[in-house]
Amino acid sequence: MSKKILVTGGTGYIGSHTVVELQNAGFEVVIADNLSNSKIEVLDALEQITGIRPLFEKVDLSDAQATSEMFDRHGDIKAIIHFAAFKAVGESVQKPLEYYRNNLNSLMNILDNMRSRKIKNMVFSSSCTVYGQPDQLPVTEETPRKPAESPYGNTKAIAEDILRDFCKVHPEISCIALRYFNPIGAHPSALIGELPIGVPGNLVPFITQTAAGIRKELSIFGDDYQTPDGTAIRDYINVVDLSEAHVVAINRLLEQKAVQNYEFFNVGTGNGLSVMELVQTFIRVTGVKLPYKIAPRRQGDIEKIWADTTISNKELGWEAKKTVDETLLSAWNWEKRVRGL
Ligand code: UFG
Numbered sequence: 001m002s003k004k005i006l007v008t009g010g011t012g013y014i015g016s017h018t019v020v021e022l023q024n025a026g027f028e029v030v031i032a033d034n035l036s037n038s039k040i041e042v043l044d045a046l047e048q049i050t051g052i053r054p055l056f057e058k059v060d061l062s063d064a065q066a067t068s069e070m071f072d073r074h075g076d077i078k079a080i081i082h083f084a085a086f087k088a089v090g091e092s093v094q095k096p097l098e099y100y101r102n103n104l105n106s107l108m109n110i111l112d113n114m115r116s117r118k119i120k121n122m123v124f125s126s127s128c129t130v131y132g133q134p135d136q137l138p139v140t141e142e143t144p145r146k147p148a149e150s151p152y153g154n155t156k157a158i159a160e161d162i163l164r165d166f167c168k169v170h171p172e173i174s175c176i177a178l179r180y181f182n183p184i185g186a187h188p189s190a191l192i193g194e195l196p197i198g199v200p201g202n203l204v205p206f207i208t209q210t211a212a213g214i215r216k217e218l219s220i221f222g223d224d225y226q227t228p229d230g231t232a233i234r235d236y237i238n239v240v241d242l243s244e245a246h247v248v249a250i251n252r253l254l255e256q257k258a259v260q261n262y263e264f265f266n267v268g269t270g271n272g273l274s275v276m277e278l279v280q281t282f283i284r285v286t287g288v289k290l291p292y293k294i295a296p297r298r299q300g301d302i303e304k305i306w307a308d309t310t311i312s313n314k315e316l317g318w319e320a321k322k323t324v325d326e327t328l329l330s331a332w333n334w335e336k337r338v339r340g341l
Pocket residue numbers: 087089127128129153181182201202203204206218219220221222232233234275298301
């Protein structure tokens with residue numbers, strides 16, 4: 001039986017790491033990506049790591065016709081992992097229409113094709129952003145969602161609602177939304193990793209670029225939060241651990257083990273780490289100098305969030321395994337390889 005999985009956004013950061021884990025688990029992968037935020041050379045790296053070159057379709061999934069034609073060429077897809085989306089929080093505030101159009105039309109185009117072509121399974125990239133600043137920590141899947149802080153975050157909340165409503169009237173289709181906490185790090189081979197275009201918005205790429213001498217110094221946004229050291233707290237999860245959660249979710253769907261036909265799970269470590277703790281850990285494990293200063297809070301940031309992973313650990317039989325030390329080292333090894341250091 002064919003085990004062909006369509007991975008949208010498969011040349012991107014989390015997508016590419018997930019393709020590795022899928023191919024290692026014996027799945028055949030077809031990537032659909034418009035390369036708007038990734039490079040075609042990722043395919044070479046994927047082949048180098050796994051020995052298999054995934055099939056590739058360059059397609060804009062917000063284009064209904066192009067999407068349908070892409071599905072025409074792959075009649076045997078068993079499941080879809082839908083990563084493809086714009087993801088820069090700040091940019092989404094400036095370009096709301098572009099974010100809603102890209103992130104939501106692509107999802108609806110894919111669901112349309114699932115319905116008409118009888119593709120029964122989807123795993124969707126959601127985010128802990130749907131919780132906002134929760135009233136109680138850690139957040140469980142039962143923690144109420146809060147209104148999104150940005151158009152980007154709102155596309156994730158709306159996408160979850162679309163999946164819930166769609167699954168309600170399509171009992172033959174099953175979807176799992178994975179709510180990622182903060183994915184960081186790179187594949188241990190250092191052949192794939194996060195490659196932000198321009199000035200990185202996220203903490204770890206900014207740290208590694210500063211350590212590499214590309215940025216003058218890191219700004220730590222705020223040291224007056226209600227946290228032990230005053231800096232904001234997040235749940236940083238290794239991208240390979242996160243990728244493995246996708247393989248587990250796909251198997252749950254294909255083996256028809258899902259309890260409901262729309263499910264959502266927290267994908268984090270269960271540990272909160274402050275910005276300062278992360279910075280100090282990076283300095284300790286790499287031995288590299290990292291100039292930093294305290295700067296004002298960043299608008300829209302929440303103070304603290306970390307996951308309760310009891311349900312995902314129990315239901316998915318999955319847990320994050322890698323330490324923050326090895327994760328930060330992997331991010332640094334990737335940065336060094338990209339910069340030829
Ligand atoms: N930070 C700094 N300096 C920087 C960059 C970040 O101090 O140069 C701080 C932020 O203020 C925050 C922490 O590091 O406290 C983490 O920031 P990131 O930008 O790496 O991650 P966020 O938690 O802001 O955002 C992530 C994802 C989003 C998602 C969001 C949900 O990138 O996709 O979590 O909370 F929406």
